Amino acid sequence: MASRSFKASRSNLSSNSDMPDSNNKPPIPPTVTFGRRTSSGRYISYSRDDLDSELGSGDYMNYTVHIPPTPDNQPMDPSVSQKVEEQYVSNSLFTGGFNSVTRAHLMDKVIESETNHPQMAGAKGSSCAIPGCDAKVMSDERGEDILPCECDFKICRDCYADAVKAGGGICPGCKELYKITDLDEVAADNNARPPLPLPLPKVLSKNERRLSLMKSTKSVLMRSQTGDFDHNRWLFETKGTYGYGNAIWPKEGGFGNDKEDEVVDRTELLNKPWRPLTRKLKIPAAVLSPYRLLIFVRMVVLALFLAWRINHPNTDAMWLWGMSIVCEIWFAFSWLLDQLPKFCPINRSTDLNVLKEKFETPSPNNPTGKSDLPGIDIFVSTADPDKEPPLVTANTILSILATDYPVEKLACYVSDDGGALLTFEAMAEAASFANIWVPFCRKHAIEPRNPESYFSLKRDPYKNKVLPDFVKDRRRVKREYDEFKVRINGLPESIRRRSDAYHAREEIKAMKLQRENREDEPVEGVKIPKATWMADGTHWPGTWLTASPEHSKGDHAGIIQVMLKPPSDEPLHGADDDARLIDLTDVDIRLPMLVYVSREKRPGYDHNKKAGAMNALVRASAIMSNGPKNTSEENRSLRMGDSDDEEMNLSLLPKRFGNSTFLIDSIPVAEFQGRPLADHPAVKNGRPPGALTIPRELLDASTVAEAISVISCWYEDKTEWGERVGWIYGSVTEDVVTGYRMHNRGWKSVYCVTKRDAFRGSAPINLTDRLHQVLRWATGSVEIFFSRNNALLASSRMKFLQRIAYLNVGIYPFTSIFLIVYCFLPALSLFSGQFIVQNLNVSFLTYLLAITLTLCMLAILEIKWSGIELEEWWRNEQFWLIGGTSAHLAAVLQGLLKNTEHA
Numbered sequence: 091m092a093s094r095s096f097k098a099s100r101s102n103l104s105s106n107s108d109m110p111d112s113n114n115k116p117p118i119p120p121t122v123t124f125g126r127r128t129s130s131g132r133y134i135s136y137s138r139d140d141l142d143s144e145l146g147s148g149d150y151m152n153y154t155v156h157i158p159p160t161p162d163n164q165p166m167d168p169s170v171s172q173k174v175e176e177q178y179v180s181n182s183l184f185t186g187g188f189n190s191v192t193r194a195h196l197m198d199k200v201i202e203s204e205t206n207h208p209q210m211a212g213a214k215g216s217s218c219a220i221p222g223c224d225a226k227v228m229s230d231e232r233g234e235d236i237l238p239c240e241c242d243f244k245i246c247r248d249c250y251a252d253a254v255k256a257g258g259g260i261c262p263g264c265k266e267l268y269k270i271t272d273l274d275e276v277a278a279d280n281n282a283r284p285p286l287p288l289p290l291p292k293v294l295s296k297n298e299r300r301l302s303l304m305k306s307t308k309s310v311l312m313r314s315q316t317g318d319f320d321h322n323r324w325l326f327e328t329k330g331t332y333g334y335g336n337a338i339w340p341k342e343g344g345f346g347n348d349k350e351d352e353v354v355d356r357t358e359l360l361n362k363p364w365r366p367l368t369r370k371l372k373i374p375a376a377v378l379s380p381y382r383l384l385i386f387v388r389m390v391v392l393a394l395f396l397a398w399r400i401n402h403p404n405t406d407a408m409w410l411w412g413m414s415i416v417c418e419i420w421f422a423f424s425w426l427l428d429q430l431p432k433f434c435p436i437n438r439s440t441d442l443n444v445l446k447e448k449f450e451t452p453s454p455n456n457p458t459g460k461s462d463l464p465g466i467d468i469f470v471s472t473a474d475p476d477k478e479p480p481l482v483t484a485n486t487i488l489s490i491l492a493t494d495y496p497v498e499k500l501a502c503y504v505s506d507d508g509g510a511l512l513t514f515e516a517m518a519e520a521a522s523f524a525n526i527w528v529p530f531c532r533k534h535a536i537e538p539r540n541p542e543s544y545f546s547l548k549r550d551p552y553k554n555k556v557l558p559d560f561v562k563d564r565r566r567v568k569r570e571y572d573e574f575k576v577r578i579n580g581l582p583e584s585i586r587r588r589s590d591a592y593h594a595r596e597e598i599k600a601m602k603l604q605r606e607n608r609e610d611e612p613v614e615g616v617k618i619p620k621a622t623w624m625a626d627g628t629h630w631p632g633t634w635l636t637a638s639p640e641h642s643k644g645d646h647a648g649i650i651q652v653m654l655k656p657p658s659d660e661p662l663h664g665a666d667d668d669a670r671l672i673d674l675t676d677v678d679i680r681l682p683m684l685v686y687v688s689r690e691k692r693p694g695y696d697h698n699k700k701a702g703a704m705n706a707l708v709r710a711s712a713i714m715s716n717g718p719k720n721t722s723e724e725n726r727s728l729r730m731g732d733s734d735d736e737e738m739n740l741s742l743l744p745k746r747f748g749n750s751t752f753l754i755d756s757i758p759v760a761e762f763q764g765r766p767l768a769d770h771p772a773v774k775n776g777r778p779p780g781a782l783t784i785p786r787e788l789l790d791a792s793t794v795a796e797a798i799s800v801i802s803c804w805y806e807d808k809t810e811w812g813e814r815v816g817w818i819y820g821s822v823t824e825d826v827v828t829g830y831r832m833h834n835r836g837w838k839s840v841y842c843v844t845k846r847d848a849f850r851g852s853a854p855i856n857l858t859d860r861l862h863q864v865l866r867w868a869t870g871s872v873e874i875f876f877s878r879n880n881a882l883l884a885s886s887r888m889k890f891l892q893r894i895a896y897l898n899v900g901i902y903p904f905t906s907i908f909l910i911v912y913c914f915l916p917a918l919s920l921f922s923g924q925f926i927v928q929n930l931n932v933s934f935l936t937y938l939l940a941i942t943l944t945l946c947m948l949a950i951l952e953i954k955w956s957g958i959e960l961e962e963w964w965r966n967e968q969f970w971l972i973g974g975t976s977a978h979l980a981a982v983l984q985g986l987l988k989n990t991e992h993a
């Protein structure tokens with residue numbers, strides 16, 4: 091018995107009660123609104139109405155439609171209906187939040203330009219519904235889909251040919267015989283048919299879907315009563331067949347294999363240490379020793395200098411001498427703090443062969459050698475398209491999408507705190523350009539993978555490029571990139587013009603209406619709020635160019651758009667007949683999932699800037715890419731098993747993480763993915779090989795609706811978000827405080843500087859913004875120094891060098907005071923009538939000069955050694971001096987005042 095719960099407007103009850111199954115789809119009347127409840131009790135509605143038509147709560151009622159299975163209403167193959175739903179989800183803009191219904195607005199197009207990648211939102215041409223295939227369905231010369239079966243099952247040319255030839259001519263959707271098996275006839279038949287209805291999402295129970303993944307890993311998640319992974323039980327149940335790879339593990343009953351040369355000695359295997367993924371590389375003594383010597387010499391010189399200064403007080407001007415000594419000691423101390431963490435540099439190298447061997451080599455647990463790596467979500471935050479140019483953000487996104495990591499395991503989430511249509515469309519343009527950029531990078535091993543950086547490289551682009559079509563491909567991609575740039579840079583103007591045009595149309599409509607209603611009276615100018623319009627001719631739910639209530643920077647709904655839906659699990663190669671600019675035969679054209687998120691903003695709420703944005707992304711991504719893959723019952727028992735453990739106490743979870751069970755259930759899944767691979771008995775609490783090779787679940791509407799609810803402004807109320815969970819609030823340098831808290835709890839971190847820039851972002855380009863930034867950082871440091879996050883109070887779990895680094899961060903703005911005092915000492919001496927030079931003897935001046943010169947030389951040598959361009963160095967020094975004497979001082983004074991106030 092198929093059972094659905096819809097939320098429908100009373101006026102549309104009749105149309106909704108006729109709601110069909112996905113097997114039997116009439117076109118959706120434009121006014122229909124139907125929805126269902128998500129796990130946290132919120133509604134999702136599907137609508138093609140104007141997003142601004144408010145759904146008054148009194149106009150709705152809930153009812154359940156039971157559709158008995160009849161010959162016409164047979165449940166569709168779940169995997170097929172899920173694919174249809176996923177297509178629907180990625181073509182919809184989800185909105186919602188405080189006091190409003192969550193809605194999915196189906197979009198014909200997200201940007202003016204045409205999009206055609208099968209994963210792209212609003213893409214022309216749908217993708218094949220056969221699981222594992224994402225090729226485009228056949229289309230006629232007008233671009234309309236050609237669907238060979240009356241059930242409208244979407245199928246690509248190759249799968250259709252397979253179904254006709256090898257599958258007995260049976261449609262994989264409805265399991266009926268294809269009436270027409272000749273492609274030309276199919277096309278003619280399609281032309282004669284009425285237009286396609288919009289794809290309806292098939293409402294499936296979440297549990298049905300969750301059964302799939304993690305089934306095989308079900309027992310892996312067993313924990314003992316203490317909350318620890320129950321190693322012994324796991325060992326018992328798996329009969330010891332887990333460990334460092336069954337590929338070399340002998341069959342039951344013996345350690346020998348059929349072939350003599352494959353006989354493996356058990357003890358030898360057990361003793362064999364597993365190969366680490368990274369290795370510490372020794373820095374050659376020839377490099378490290380002079381560096382250390384340099385630091386040592388500077389330390390000795392400084393010590394001698396300070397000793398000499400202390401032993402030679404100037405009795406005529408003791409206060410001057412005292413102040414200068416204090417300043418000098420401070421400088422020496424802060425220099426020492428700065429140097430200490432750099433004294434033992436380590437270089438690490440990742441062994442890509444081991445990485446491949448461990449995670450992508452066929453084994454009995456992973457027969458196809460699919461990637462066993464955990465999923466990675468990369469977050470990009472942006473708040474203001476005027477300060478963070480959309481082209482820069484788009485380039486960042488493109489470099490992330492082109493990352494060399496298993497595509498199906500990678501996802502990119504963009505947080506737009508400005509809720510700007512400009513950012514939204516720029517991201518959609520980036521997703522569309524990724525269609526050519528990412529496969530181009532894969533085909534020709536392009537570096538760097540940020541197009542702007544790549545095309546501005548000064549070196550020979552053809553060096554080391556072996557494929558004969560590189561020159562041609564590069565030229566085409568460059569042309570595309572130039573056009574892409576023009577489109578992005580033209581977006582502000584095109585959005586403005588589009589909005590003006592739609593607005594004028596609306597005003598004329600309103601005037602007409604007024605004229606009709608009041609025939610005799612003169613018509614006044616009609617004023618309607620000036621909305622910002624999306625490419626599909628509907629209102630943008632975020633911030634409008636002309637701020638209006640519910641459409642301004644601090645007041646708009648939460649928005650989620652899956653710009654690129656999750657890729658298929660198997661590689662998808664570009665075909666010969668693809669209308670692509672470059673030949674992508676044998677190149678995987680899949681793209682990682684890309685999601686645009688703009689969290690809800692409402693007046694009266696503290697949105698906690700970047701930290702708040704990051705926490706919203708953590709929750710949305712946990713639900714969307716890390717969604718719970720074990721059933722709720724398993725999750726429950728998993729958590730019940732931990733009830734002794736205060737950390738995982740069931741009753742505390744909603745209080746800690748908020749009331750989304752989806753989110754809470756995703757925690758053990760994420761935790762499981764983060765475990766080390768148990769490929770050696772020495773690995774405790776690891777995950778067994780092959781556990782992460784199961785395809786991910788398809789995205790459904792209720793998942794995205796749940797994600798909408800966790801980005802609402804009320805979600806964090808009365809929870810521990812920002813206090814003990816997620817990015818920590820209350821500091822302008824939330825990254826430092828969050829890092830501090832993590833280290834304080836015993837987390838370890840690795841300072842990672844890659845040879846090539848991993849990603850590029852934007853930084854302030856004018857002095858005012860830069861000074862504001864420096865002021866913010868310095869204020870954050872002073873805050874940290876005066877708070878309980880002071881490194882001197884850190885727990886014993888924090889490592890010595892980490893403590894030093896945090897101490898350094900906490901005290902650096904104070905240097906400004908000493909710097910200013912030191913610089914003004916001669917002037918002060920003038921005022922006091924004791925001109926400093928008169929009171930100093932010549933030997934001191936000579937000594938000072940010599941010391942200064944030596945220190946300068948050593949500093950230059952050090953800079954040279956570290957490979958920093960001198961010009962960059964000089965610019966940094968200028969900034970440091972300007973910032974150090976202005977913003978730092980302001981921050982310190984501000985901090986001191988604040989603290990005296992509190993005291």
Ligand SMILES: O=c1ccn([C@@H]2O[C@H](COP(=O)(O)OP(=O)(O)O[C@H]3O[C@H](CO)[C@@H](O)[C@H](O)[C@H]3O)[C@@H](O)[C@H]2O)c(=O)[nH]1
Pocket residue numbers: 471472473474478505507698699700703822823824825826863866867870
């Ligand atoms: O309400 C806001 C404010 C900022 N941001 C984003 O946060 C990032 C950092 O911006 P900002 O807080 O203005 O500080 P910056 O000085 O530019 O950033 C540096 O300093 C911050 C504080 O230490 C760190 O969090 C950042 O990672 C670091 O790049 C930018 O991407 C913004 O778009 C938001 O998403 N929402």
